[in-house]
Amino acid sequence: xxxxxxxxxxxxxxxxxxxxxxxxxxxxxxxxxxxxxxxxxxxxxxxxxxxxxxxxxxxxxxxxxxxxxxxxxxxxxxxxxxxxxxxxxxxxxxxxxxxxxxxxxxxxxxxxxxxxxxxxxxxxxxxxxxxxxxxxxxxxxxxxxxxxxxxxxxxxxxxxxxxxxxxxxxxxxxxxxxxxxxxxxxxxxxxxxxxxxxxxxxxxxxxxxxxxxxxxxxxxxxxxxxxxxxxxxxxxxxxxxxxxxxxxxxxxxxxxxxxxxxxxxxxxxxxxxxxxxxxxxxxxxxxxxxxxxxxxxxxx
Numbered sequence: 001x002x003x004x005x006x007x008x009x010x011x012x013x014x015x016x017x018x019x020x021x022x023x024x025x026x027x028x029x030x031x032x033x034x035x036x037x038x039x040x041x042x043x044x045x046x047x048x049x050x051x052x053x054x055x056x057x058x059x060x061x062x063x064x065x066x067x068x069x070x071x072x073x074x075x076x077x078x079x080x081x082x083x084x085x086x087x088x089x090x091x092x093x094x095x096x097x098x099x100x101x102x103x104x105x106x107x108x109x110x111x112x113x114x115x116x117x118x119x120x121x122x123x124x125x126x127x128x129x130x131x132x133x134x135x136x137x138x139x140x141x142x143x144x145x146x147x148x149x150x151x152x153x154x155x156x157x158x159x160x161x162x163x164x165x166x167x168x169x170x171x172x173x174x175x176x177x178x179x180x181x182x183x184x185x186x187x188x189x190x191x192x193x194x195x196x197x198x199x200x201x202x203x204x205x206x207x208x209x210x211x212x213x214x215x216x217x218x219x220x221x222x223x224x225x226x227x228x229x230x231x232x233x234x235x236x237x238x239x240x241x242x243x244x245x246x247x248x249x250x251x252x253x254x255x256x257x258x259x260x261x262x263x264x265x266x267x268x269x270x271x272x273x274x275x276x277x278x279x280x281x282x283x284x285x286x287x288x289x290x291x292x293x294x295x296x297x298x299x300x
Contacts, residue, residue: 007041010034011049012074015067016139018057075139079280091283092121098133099126099144102227102247103271107160108144108292115291122284130225131197136276141285147269155277159292160270165206166245167265168257172237179260180240183207183214190239191218195225205242207264214264218242270294 013023014034024031042049049063059067099108104126112124127133127140135143146163150156167186169177180186186205194203202223207214220239224230227247234241234248235256241248245265251257273292275281281289 004041004044007037008070009074010037011041011063012067012071014038014050014057015059015063016071020057079282090119090121091287092119093282093284094123094125095142095282095285095288096125096127096140097142097144097273097288098135098138098140099128100130100227101128103144103160104128106246107271111159111292112288115287119284119287122287124288129197130227135274142273142275142288144271144273147272150272150274153277154274156272156274157289157292158270158294159273160294161296162267163244163246163270164267165242165265166248166252166259167205167240167242167261168234168248168252168259169240170235170237170256171258173234173239174258179258183216183261183264186216186218186240189218189220191220192230192233192239192241193218193220193223194227194230194243195223197225203242207261208266209264 010023010027010029013027014020017023017026020031020034024034027034038050045062047062048060049066051058051060097108108126116122116124132145132149133140133143135141144159147156147158167180173190177189180189183205191205195201196203202217205216205218207216218240222230222233222238224233227243230241230243231248231251233239235251240260245252245259248257252259273289275285
């Protein structure tokens with residue numbers, strides 16, 4: 001029986017990772033041992049579950065059916081085991097969060113550092129990227145996004161104040177180019193573009209003044225898919241960048257960057273931690289949510 005359960009766990013790992021190499025690393029076993037476990041499971045069931053090639057692993061129809069039948073059940077067992085940490089002196093377990101690199105640096109780590117010191121048995125795993133991960137399919141406990149981008153069926157907890165976008169460039173850039181007075185003036189400037197990870201297209205700059213939205217498709221010599229490099233390029237005088245104001249750090253206050261079109265940059269909902277409404281939170285996860293929860297006023 002124990003062998004059967006271990007083989008099913010091995011199957012779930014390979015099916016979800018789509019790779020024997022990644023699944024073996026996740027389970028802490030060798031690749032040959034993992035392959036042998038899957039082969040043994042297929043032999044006992046007398047049906048092929050995985051289609052293997054030299055480059056990929058995919059599910060057969062039988063494999064898809066088995067994963068659909070047992071995958072969530074093993075997740076529920078894992079969640080219940082996490083719940084048992086309530087009976088320990090201190091909560092324990094791993095909480096997996098997907099988020100952007102900047103919010104991890106500026107918000108999550110500062111807020112969670114004291115929790116890690118107080119609860120040494122809690123582990124945090126962060127997936128820092130600019131794309132939108134499917135937290136259910138990719139088995140994350142939670143994700144972090146801006147408030148207006150979260151699906152309605154998710155629980156959303158505010159973890160930071162409202163934000164504002166900022167269009168900025170260096171003093172050197174504005175000695176060579178006039179400051180834009182309206183968003184439409186940006187079409188005459190060298191703008192630093194952002195390539196969107198999800199759609200693959202360029203971000204269209206969005207402005208608003210007295211409830212009137214204005215969207216501008218800008219052009220320039222530079223395109224990035226990371227905000228940190230856009231900030232560096234703006235500081236270097238290579239063009240105008242457009243990002244949430246907090247991503248520019250102290251550059252605006254210290255005068256290394258000049259903010260323009262401020263009346264066109266209205267506040268919008270800030271960062272939220274989100275997770276499935278059907279998720280039964282473990283004690284460790286509940287502590288993480290409480291530590292991250294934003295408790296400032298709506299006027300902040």
